[in-house]
Amino acid sequence: MNHDAYDDSYIREILKTIKRIALVGASSNESRPSFIVTKYLLERGYEIIPVNPGLAGHTLLGQTVYGSLRDIAGPLDMVEIFRNSEAAGPITDEALALDELPKVIWMQLSVRHDAAAARAEARGVKVVMNRCPKIEYGRMSGEIGWQGINSRILSSKKPTLAGKGFQKFTISR
Amino acid sequence: MSAKHPGFSTLAIHAGASPDAATGARATPIYQTSSFVFDDVDHAASLFGLQAFGNIYTRIGNPTNAVLEERVAALEGGTAALAVASGHAAEFLTFHCLLQPGDEFIAAKKLYGGSINQFNNAYKNFGWNVVWADSDEPASFEAALTERTKAIFIESIANPGGVIVDIEAIAKIAKKANIPLIVDNTMASPYLIKPFAFGADIVIHSATKFLGGHGNSIGGLLVDGGSFNWVGDKRYPMLSAPRPEYNGMVLGETFGNFAFAIAARVLSLRDLGPALSPFNAFLLLTGIETLPLRMQRHCDNALQVATHLSTHSAIDWVNYPGLPGDRYHNLAKRYSPKGAGAVFTIGLKGGYAAGVKLVSNLKLFSHLANIGDTRSLVIHPASTTHKQLTDAQKTAAGAGPEVVRLSIGIEDAADIIGDLDQALAA
Numbered sequence: 001m002n003h004d005a006y007d008d009s010y011i012r013e014i015l016k017t018i019k020r021i022a023l024v025g026a027s028s029n030e031s032r033p034s035f036i037v038t039k040y041l042l043e044r045g046y047e048i049i050p051v052n053p054g055l056a057g058h059t060l061l062g063q064t065v066y067g068s069l070r071d072i073a074g075p076l077d078m079v080e081i082f083r084n085s086e087a088a089g090p091i092t093d094e095a096l097a098l099d100e101l102p103k104v105i106w107m108q109l110s111v112r113h114d115a116a117a118a119r120a121e122a123r124g125v126k127v128v129m130n131r132c133p134k135i136e137y138g139r140m141s142g143e144i145g146w147q148g149i150n151s152r153i154l155s156s157k158k159p160t161l162a163g164k165g166f167q168k169f170t171i172s173r
Numbered sequence: 174m175s176a177k178h179p180g181f182s183t184l185a186i187h188a189g190a191s192p193d194a195a196t197g198a199r200a201t202p203i204y205q206t207s208s209f210v211f212d213d214v215d216h217a218a219s220l221f222g223l224q225a226f227g228n229i230y231t232r233i234g235n236p237t238n239a240v241l242e243e244r245v246a247a248l249e250g251g252t253a254a255l256a257v258a259s260g261h262a263a264e265f266l267t268f269h270c271l272l273q274p275g276d277e278f279i280a281a282k283k284l285y286g287g288s289i290n291q292f293n294n295a296y297k298n299f300g301w302n303v304v305w306a307d308s309d310e311p312a313s314f315e316a317a318l319t320e321r322t323k324a325i326f327i328e329s330i331a332n333p334g335g336v337i338v339d340i341e342a343i344a345k346i347a348k349k350a351n352i353p354l355i356v357d358n359t360m361a362s363p364y365l366i367k368p369f370a371f372g373a374d375i376v377i378h379s380a381t382k383f384l385g386g387h388g389n390s391i392g393g394l395l396v397d398g399g400s401f402n403w404v405g406d407k408r409y410p411m412l413s414a415p416r417p418e419y420n421g422m423v424l425g426e427t428f429g430n431f432a433f434a435i436a437a438r439v440l441s442l443r444d445l446g447p448a449l450s451p452f453n454a455f456l457l458l459t460g461i462e463t464l465p466l467r468m469q470r471h472c473d474n475a476l477q478v479a480t481h482l483s484t485h486s487a488i489d490w491v492n493y494p495g496l497p498g499d500r501y502h503n504l505a506k507r508y509s510p511k512g513a514g515a516v517f518t519i520g521l522k523g524g525y526a527a528g529v530k531l532v533s534n535l536k537l538f539s540h541l542a543n544i545g546d547t548r549s550l551v552i553h554p555a556s557t558t559h560k561q562l563t564d565a566q567k568t569a570a571g572a573g574p575e576v577v578r579l580s581i582g583i584e585d586a587a588d589i590i591g592d593l594d595q596a597l598a599a
Contacts, residue, residue, distance in 0.1 A: 146228055
């Protein structure tokens, strides 16, 4: 896998197939990117399980916060790492030590750990690094264009409204 | 979409413009509305908190304008763009994002006269200080650097035409000083020159000119190259500091490589207000669909006209970099190989009187203060735009009494040449 430039089809497939996401490094500060991403993905129908030892047991956007990945019951489709690159190594190893492997390990924009990625891929886990799932979802759906951002996607198919108003698209174009 | 890297002409038509989600309209609809209904209260809060993509109020963003923004970002190879009311507004918002009172920026001396006025006079009220350098001598930019320098500003092809700037040499100086290089790409358009490929960080456009191309709408854009790292850089608090406008959000961290375009929208455009009319955005978009065809024709016509005039008995000199032997010919071949633009100046042997006579006698050319129209345009700066200057100042500005500026249109070249010949002979 070339982690410098992902095919849109690789990202789209991941965003289309995953449902249950543990978000490590969740924040209750409304101005932090991790809070914004949690909220956005919840609104798009994903199940988000926030992970943050400092907030364990509290509720964030209606979801119970866990202290670590180990504490979460049941299988995860994806572990999203909202920590710095150094921390991404041990978190990846923690994810790989779970009883049931997650399908995807996703490191947030600016987070990259190539060795950890290689360990995950050796176990058959897909890896995305240095990307934001909200930005990627917005690119695929066409929403991101409302902010003048170059989605790098051309399509003669109309975006699909997510229902409930006119300001949410889905990625099923 | 099969092509991974669509070509320029494909982007000029398609980038940003999928069919309308609500109606399937294939042409981009004109969303002529001030405001947009929120899906619910929480959605409204998300939009105001910059937590969701979406539309609130046309001063901040509009779906028609957004297509123009994504289109131009794609054509320039940038990460994002912001469309505003004019090229001047694009410059204003760019500097508002970068400068604090008492700061400096270095600008090339050879610039559009309107930019010179803006920098010399209007910006003084904000404590933004321009320092002039010579784009023919890139080292002069390095010599002008101080601790307060926050940016460098140049034009890719400099108005009033005939000047190609060594963008890469100046970009290296900006990079070394770790300040953004802003390139006004109005005269070239991304069809001829893509400044990001040569190290620019921000690109500015007056879309009124070649982008729109039909002389029917005033508009401007700023484009984020995504190359400058604002995070943690205290010199640029609009991008690196927690913003009181958004509950302490740090835009550079939250929006990554398109943070500059977002800051220009949510801090500068939102609070200063020079929004683009969606109707103008629609006209500009329609123009851009044919940009590659028009721009090539503009350049091909300009080369024919310049070649003809260079041997005309009434003409003293022709400043067109497309002509072999021109002082900028080598730079033109390197930076703008498809053509050297369509705006250039000529010197008349008969001086001031000949300039006035030429402008009066032309029948196809329109005498007006614009460039980059489908129509051929002419102006005699000494009797119009530069009339208030002394003769010495006129000459220094490239607007001496004998100088006439031409913007060559996309009519038949024979008719353009015929009009010039009859006017020079009359």
